[in-house]
Amino acid sequence: MRTPQSRLFQAAVMQSWNAIVITDADLAVGGRVEIANPAFCKMTGYTLDELRGRSLKILQGPETDPAVIDELRNCLREGRVFEGTAVNYRKDGSAYTVRWSITPVRDDDGVVTHFVSVQRDISESIRAEHENRLLARALDAASDPIIVTDVDKRIIFANLAFANVTGYGVEEVIGKTPALFRSGEHDDEFYATLRASLASGSDFRATFINRRRDGSLYHAEQSISPICDDTGRVSHYVSVSKDISERVDLEQALRQAATEDTLTGLHNRRHGLHLLEAAQRRTQAQGTSLSLLVCDIDHFKRINDRFGHPAGDRVLREVARILRQSVRSRDTVIRWGGEEFVVVLEDCPQGPAAELAERMRARVAEHRDAEVGTCTVSLGLATRAPHETTDALFARADAALYQAKRSGRNRLAVA
Structure with missing residues (x-):
């Protein structure tokens, strides 16, 4: 007869949004599934009836890292908690990346009787991380200086072109605000117009006179655009600029020659x-x-x-x-x-x-x-x-x- 406490534990496992699977401790066959909650079944594509009594080896495939599996087996044999990430395969053969932890369950005599595994499909996070790294590499490869700030105007990204133009190392500007580059050549009205434009959700385009790390000034044709999150709220700002100092110097020289x-x-x-x-x-x-x-x-x-x-x-x-x-x-x-x-x-x-x-x-x-x-x-x-x-x-x-x-x-x- 199940106690109210055991019913509560079972309900918690079955209703958890994390995928949870409980196996026996028979490591000779890799641990047979006894309980798998709906989240686990949804993640793997298998029903509980299809999983019960089978080893979770059925989720392994060509891209599953053998080193991770070896570490998992060592931990289970020694009765230690295991945490890791690997590629698994659903019933339909599609791959997904899972992060999981496996905890041994012991009886009153300290003997391991079961293993509880809590798992989470992190495929989307991995994909987004890869896309972010690709985007960062693409921005880094761009010839025009680019910076990204958070909503508080703190720089969270600067590409190599920006570092080359300003003379600052990328690590030096992270966490700083663009006020670091102010030259004092623009009046309060200029910055008031900038703030009003961004506050309205519009882009701001102008020629900035900025100051490099060595104190020298340069002219930058710069555009600043707000970036909104899924709710439509501004979360970041991206600034793309072009050093036009040579062009400005040439124009000034031509004007000077004419007058x-x-x-x-x-x-x-x-x-x-x-x-x-x-x-x-x-x-x-x-x-x-x-x-x-x-x-x-x-x-x-x-x-x-x-x-x-x-x-x-x-x-x-x-x-x-x-x-x-x-x-x-x-x-x-x-x-x-x-x-x-x-x-x-x-x-x-x-x-x-x-x-x-x-x-x-x-x-x-x-x-x-x-x-x-x-x-x-x-x-x-x-x-x-x-x-x-x-x-x-x-x-x-x-x-x-x-x-x-x-x-x-x-x-x-x-x-």
Whole structure:
């Protein structure tokens, strides 16, 4: 007669979601099945009637690891608990991976009478693990830098391309947040837009200026996408980027070549003309003053003829530096061509403009080149009249310059 306790134990075994099988202790035949719960029958494809009295050797097959089976037998002979993983085969011949533990059951005299095995089909977990490893290898082989973060923005994966670009080892960034790479070049609005985009479930794409491990900056064309779990909740974020530093440098060099005089570093004539016209439009709209200085190095041809063009180029750079250092931060200094310079003075009436021009002239005259010695400049100044065009303003300043040269050079003439 079964006791309430034995009925409870039997119910627990038969209703467990883990596969449970109980065999006798006859190791000569490998242990015959006495009890197998529905979960075990479902996992193997055998009914209890088909299993009862048979050895579980019927579940072994070509891919079952003999070393695991040998270890199992040793444990059972010695009455020890066994834990292991192996490939078994269902009744229909299909393979599955099982993780199981086998525990000996002893009677009151300590003799092993049965073995209880608790098993779990881990085929899906193994398959998912293999797929994850394959995915990790694929991501690692990608040429573009990739990182994956959890929902708290902690990095859980970084590929080799990311390590190569940033200079950090993969193990150094795991557990860190992408804030590690912040350069300080982006404002709060940039990051607020990023957070708002990801919070809405949308991708965020932008050009990031990031900082490498050695402190150097690089430009990355980067996309960040949220990853959702089966319930639709964001669980991770994946970032794929491309180092575009070379392209950015090239674009910057092209822009610089289009706007900058290569010898002096000042605005070139083409770009300077655009800046002059823009200044003219602003002053006309705002009703402020606009003064224009035209400056020319005196006897520059003599410098080239006597000391050579390298010396002449050096004098041009020195004069350009003095002019740039003499003006206000909002003023524009242009190398107009040859030894001629133009200075655009916004919101600067004639009186202050003349004082600034005199300061320029004096500083150039005070400067001494080690080879050439001193040189001087002549300047022409014109202040824009109401409704005067840019061309007319320039013509008046240019005429004033020639007046300064006719009057003996190294002086300012005001139109």
